[in-house]
Structure formats: C-alpha cells, structure tokens
Amino acid sequence: MGRPALAEVRDPARKRELAIEFIRQIRAMGRDDLHALILCHAGEELAQFFIAYATDLMDRQPEMAAENGSSLLLIGYLIRCFEEDLERRGGAESPFLH
Secondary structure (H helix, E strand, C coil): CCCCCHHHHHCHHHHHHHHHHHHHHHHHCCHHHHHHHHHHHCHHHHHHHHHHHHHHHHHHCHHHHHHHHHHHHHHHHHHHHHHHHHHHCCCCCCHHHC
C-alpha cells in the first residue's frame, strides 16, 4: 500500500477508509509481525507508556472501556499528526516537551 497524497489524507471520508484498511491489515498480521511493526515505528518505551496509560485509565473507569479505548486510538493518531507537523517544520523542538 503506497503512501497517499497529503490532500487525499485530509479528506475525512478518506481518513476513515485508510483507518479501516489499516485495521484490516493489523487484524491479518501475525503476533510476531505486529510486535515487530510496533517496535519499528513506536519503540518499546512508547509501547510500555501506552500499556501503563491504558491500564490506569481502564482501572479508574472500567464502565467506560469503549469510550476510553476509542480515546486511546485517537490519542495515538493525534500523536502521529503532531510528529508529522514537527517533521514538516524541520524538527523544531515542541513547546510541550519542556
């Protein structure tokens, strides 16, 4: 799957299509392949951060598991958008990281 053009990705309907396709690919992956993908793109430290964050969130509000799960997915998406924005700016330091 090639990388779509930026204008194409900004279309909300296209974002949904891309998300569905990505989820299909993830579901079809073997456990080892998925783990390798996570390590390659996120790293062990970020993966552990999300496990701890999700565990804490679910422990505090188990009755809101669906809403919290959705929020975690969106947070991951927004983090990636933030990273891409920093890359477009030439790697400028984030004011949120200080």
